Amino acid sequence: MLLKTKTALVTGASRGIGAEIAAALALHGASVVVGYHTRKDAAERTVERVREAGGRAFAYQADVRSMDEVTVMVEEVVNRYGSIDIVVNNALSPYSFNPAQRRTVWEHNWEDYQEQLDGSLGGAFHVCKAAMPHLQKQGSGRIINVVTNLIDFPVVPYHDYTTAKSALLGFTRNMAAELGRFNITVNALAPGLTQGTDSSRETREDVRRDIVRLTPMQRLAVPQDIANAAVLLASDLSGFITGQCLRVDGGLVMGS
Amino acid sequence: MNETKEITRIEAFFLPAGMSFETTTSTRILTSEGPVELLIPVLDGEKLKMIIANLSRNRSDYLSTLSTSEIIERIAVASEKWLNPSYPQRVLAEQLLPALTGYAADSIRLQLKRYMRTFRRKELLRFIGEEFDDPLVLDEFRPRKSGGFSRAYGPKLLFQVFSGNVPGVSLWSMTMGLLLRSAQLGKTSMAEPLMAVWFAQSLAEVDAKLADSIAILPWKGGSEELEREAIRQADTVTVYGGRLAVESVRAKVPIEKKFVAYGPKASFAMIGKEALTPDRMNVTISRLAADVAHYDQQSCMSPQCVYIEDGGSIDAQGFAALIAAELGRLQLRWPRASLADQEAYAILEVRNRYWLEEAAGEGSAVYASTKDAQWTVVYHNTPRFEGSPLNRTLHVYRCRRVEDVIPMLEPAGQAGLLQTCGAAIGPHRMFALAEALGNIGVNRFCHIGSMLQAKAGWHHDGRFNLMDLIRFTDIERTMEDELEQYDPDFE
Numbered sequence: 001m002l003l004k005t006k007t008a009l010v011t012g013a014s015r016g017i018g019a020e021i022a023a024a025l026a027l028h029g030a031s032v033v034v035g036y037h038t039r040k041d042a043a044e045r046t047v048e049r050v051r052e053a054g055g056r057a058f059a060y061q062a063d064v065r066s067m068d069e070v071t072v073m074v075e076e077v078v079n080r081y082g083s084i085d086i087v088v089n090n091a092l093s094p095y096s097f098n099p100a101q102r103r104t105v106w107e108h109n110w111e112d113y114q115e116q117l118d119g120s121l122g123g124a125f126h127v128c129k130a131a132m133p134h135l136q137k138q139g140s141g142r143i144i145n146v147v148t149n150l151i152d153f154p155v156v157p158y159h160d161y162t163t164a165k166s167a168l169l170g171f172t173r174n175m176a177a178e179l180g181r182f183n184i185t186v187n188a189l190a191p192g193l194t195q196g197t198d199s200s201r202e203t204r205e206d207v208r209r210d211i212v213r214l215t216p217m218q219r220l221a222v223p224q225d226i227a228n229a230a231v232l233l234a235s236d237l238s239g240f241i242t243g244q245c246l247r248v249d250g251g252l253v254m255g256s
Numbered sequence: 257m258n259e260t261k262e263i264t265r266i267e268a269f270f271l272p273a274g275m276s277f278e279t280t281t282s283t284r285i286l287t288s289e290g291p292v293e294l295l296i297p298v299l300d301g302e303k304l305k306m307i308i309a310n311l312s313r314n315r316s317d318y319l320s321t322l323s324t325s326e327i328i329e330r331i332a333v334a335s336e337k338w339l340n341p342s343y344p345q346r347v348l349a350e351q352l353l354p355a356l357t358g359y360a361a362d363s364i365r366l367q368l369k370r371y372m373r374t375f376r377r378k379e380l381l382r383f384i385g386e387e388f389d390d391p392l393v394l395d396e397f398r399p400r401k402s403g404g405f406s407r408a409y410g411p412k413l414l415f416q417v418f419s420g421n422v423p424g425v426s427l428w429s430m431t432m433g434l435l436l437r438s439a440q441l442g443k444t445s446m447a448e449p450l451m452a453v454w455f456a457q458s459l460a461e462v463d464a465k466l467a468d469s470i471a472i473l474p475w476k477g478g479s480e481e482l483e484r485e486a487i488r489q490a491d492t493v494t495v496y497g498g499r500l501a502v503e504s505v506r507a508k509v510p511i512e513k514k515f516v517a518y519g520p521k522a523s524f525a526m527i528g529k530e531a532l533t534p535d536r537m538n539v540t541i542s543r544l545a546a547d548v549a550h551y552d553q554q555s556c557m558s559p560q561c562v563y564i565e566d567g568g569s570i571d572a573q574g575f576a577a578l579i580a581a582e583l584g585r586l587q588l589r590w591p592r593a594s595l596a597d598q599e600a601y602a603i604l605e606v607r608n609r610y611w612l613e614e615a616a617g618e619g620s621a622v623y624a625s626t627k628d629a630q631w632t633v634v635y636h637n638t639p640r641f642e643g644s645p646l647n648r649t650l651h652v653y654r655c656r657r658v659e660d661v662i663p664m665l666e667p668a669g670q671a672g673l674l675q676t677c678g679a680a681i682g683p684h685r686m687f688a689l690a691e692a693l694g695n696i697g698v699n700r701f702c703h704i705g706s707m708l709q710a711k712a713g714w715h716h717d718g719r720f721n722l723m724d725l726i727r728f729t730d731i732e733r734t735m736e737d738e739l740e741q742y743d744p745d746f747e
Binding site: 195205213217219 | 362366538539542581582585588
C-alpha cells in the first residue's frame with residue numbers, strides 16, 4: 001500500500017487511462033477524486049469499481065478549462081478528504097484520434113491548437129494553481145502530467161493534440177524547477193498507444209502492427225501499464241525524481 | 257453494479273414470413289451492453305413439417321425462378337451491408353458473439369470484418385467459376401466439350417447441421433444452398449446460434465421472398481423427432497462437427513440421400529530456417545501466434561503444432577520461448593475464453609505429462625501461463641505428430657529439415673485428419689513441399705498468419721464445394737442428331 005493516507009485528484013478519470021490510474025492509486029491506499037466533465041455514468045462506474053475493491057473515491061464534475069470550477073473542485077477535495085497530495089492532470093479538450101480522418105497541418109487553423117492548449121495545458125495550469133498552495137503548505141506533493149510519446153515520435157501526427165502535450169511537458173519541467181524546493185515533484189507520464197482507450201479505437205491493424213514491430217516489448221500498452229507507472233510517480237519511491245518524462249511504451253521511444 | 261438494466265431479447269431463429277411459434281428464453285447472457293436473452297422456438301415434428309412445407313413451396317414459387325446471376329447479386333448486396341460498421345446486425349454480432357462464444361471481442365470484430373469481405377460479388381463469381389467452366393450450367397442445359405448437353409441440379413431441400421466453434425462458417429453453407437436454389441433448413445448449435453439468423457435477416461432485407469426459402473432453427477442435438485423429420489424430408493444433408501456429431505447424423509441418413517460431412521480436422525505449421533533470420537524471426541513468430549490465438553485454436557485450420565527447422569538464428573527451443581511470450585502478450589490483447597473444467601484438465605494433463613519428461617531430462621520443455629491455463633507451449637527436441645487439446649496449446653517440434661517430418665504425419669493424413677499446413681519457407685521449396693504434403697493428404701498449403709482465412713474457391717477438406725451437392729442430367733451426344741429425323745422438314 002504505497003499511498004496510504006494520501007489523497008489524489010485525477011482529472012479526465014471517467015474512462016480509459018484516467019480511470020485506470022484512479023483505480024490503481026486507490027488500490028494502493030489513496031483516497032481518490034475521479035474528475036470528469038461530461039461522462040457522469042462512466043465516472044460513477046470508476047468510483048464503484050474503487051469502492052468494490054475496498055477503496056475510497058468520489059466523482060466530481062468540473063470543466064478544467066475554467067479556473068472557477070477548478071478552484072471549487074480543489075476546495076471540495078480538501079474539505080472531503082482533508083488534504084490533497086497527488087494531482088494527475090489527464091484531462092484534455094475532446095479529441096478524435098482517427099488516423100484516417102485527422103487534419104493535416106495545412107488543414108489546421110490556429111483555433112484547433114488553441115482548443116487543445118486550453119484543455120491539456122490550461123486544464124493542468126488551473127488544477128496546479130489551485131492545488132499549489134495546499135502542496136506548498138504541506139511541504140510535499142506529487143504532480144503528474146499525462147503527455148504522450150507522440151511528442152518524441154509522432155508516428156501519427158495529431159498536430160494540435162501533440163503540440164499542446166509538448167507545451168504541457170515544458171510546463172512540467174519549469175514547474176519542477178520552481179517547486180522542487182518545496183519537496184513537490186512534477187513529472188510527465190508519456191504513454192504510448194494504449195489499447196482499450198478512445199485514443200486507439202480508430203487505429204487500424206496496419207498502424208498497430210507497425211508500432212508493435214518497432215516496440216522492444218512487442219505489444220501495445222494496456223491501461224494498467226500506464227497506471228502502474230503513475231503509482232510509481234505518485235509514491236515516496238520517486239521522491240528524488242522530478243522534471244522527468246517517463247515514457248511507458250514498451251521501449252518504442254528511448255533517450256531524451 | 258446493482259443497476260437493473262432492461263433485458264434485451266433476441267430471436268435466435270429465422271422463419272419464412274408469416275410463421276410464428278411459441279418461444280422460450282435461453283439462459284441470460286451478460287454482454288458489454290447489458291443482459292440478453294435468446295428466444296428459442298418450441299418445436300415438434302408437426303411444426304417442423306409445416307415449416308418445411310412452407311420452405312419448399314417458397315422455393316418452387318420463387319427461388320427456383322431466379323437465375324444464378326440474380327442470386328449472386330442478392331447475396332452480394334446482403335453481405336456488403338456487413339461492411340458498414342453501423343449495420344445493426346454487425347453491431348449486434350460484435351456485442352453478442354464475444355459473450356456467447358467467449359472469444360475476445362477485438363478478435364471477433366477483426367475476424368468478422370475480414371470474413372464478410374469474402375462474400376462480395378467478385379468472390380462469389382470466383383467461387384462458382386472455380387468448379388464450373390460454364391456457370392450457366394446451374395441455370396440451363398449447356399453444351400459440353402465432349403458433345404451433348406448437361407445441366408446441374410441442386411438439392412430441393414438441404415438440411416444443414418452447423419457447429420458453433422467458429423462463428424460464421426454457416427454462411428458459406430447457406431450461400432451454397434442459395435446458389436443451388438435449394439430450400440434450406442439450418443440447425444444451429446446453441447454455442448453460436450446467431451450468425452446464420454442475422455445473415456438470413458440481411459438476405460430478407462434485400463429480397464424477402466428469397467429469404468423465405470430459408471429456416472434457421474436451434475434445437476438440442478439429439479432431438480430424435482426433429483432430426484428424423486428433417487432428414488426424412490431433405491434430399492441432401494450436410495454436417496459440420498466433431499466425430500460424434502458427424503457419426504450420429506450419418507447413422508440416420510439413408511444411403512440414397514446425399515450426405516456431406518465436414519468432420520474433425522487438424523492443421524499444423526512448418527517453419528524453415530529462411531524465416532528464422534534475425535530480421536524475419538519476430539514477424540514469423542507473431543504471425544504464427546495470431547493463427548493460434550484467434551478462435552482459441554478451435555478452427556479446423558488452426559495450427560496444433562509447429563515444426564521448427566535447425567539452422568536459423570533461433571533454435572526450436574528459443575522459438576518455443578518466444579512464441580510463449582507472444583501468446584502471453586496476445587492474452588492481453590485477445591483474452592482466451594474461460595474454459596469448462598474438462599477443457600482445462602485436458603491442458604493441465606498435457607502440461608503435467610511433459611513437465612515430468614522435462615524433469616527427467618527427456619528433451620521436453622514446458623512454457624506455461626501462470627493463470628487459468630491461458631496458454632501453453634510444449635517444446636520437444638524430436639519431432640512427431642500429436643494433436644493438442646486446443647485453447648492455445650501449441651506443440652513445438654525441433655527437426656533437422658521440415659521435409660523430414662512428412663513420414664510422421666502420414667498416418668494422420670491417411671486417416672483423413674490433416675487439413676491445412678501453414679508454412680514459412682524459401683520460395684524455391686514451395687512446390688516440392690506441396691507435393692510431399694499433397695501426397696499424404698494435406699489439402700491446403702498457405703502462409704503462416706493466413707491459416708484461418710481460406711480464400712474463396714478453396715477445396716474445403718480437399719473436396720468440391722458446390723459439386724459435392726449437385727447432380728447432373730445429361731442429354732446424350734447423339735440424341736440431338738437422331739431426333740432431327742422426327743422433324744418433318746429435316747432432310
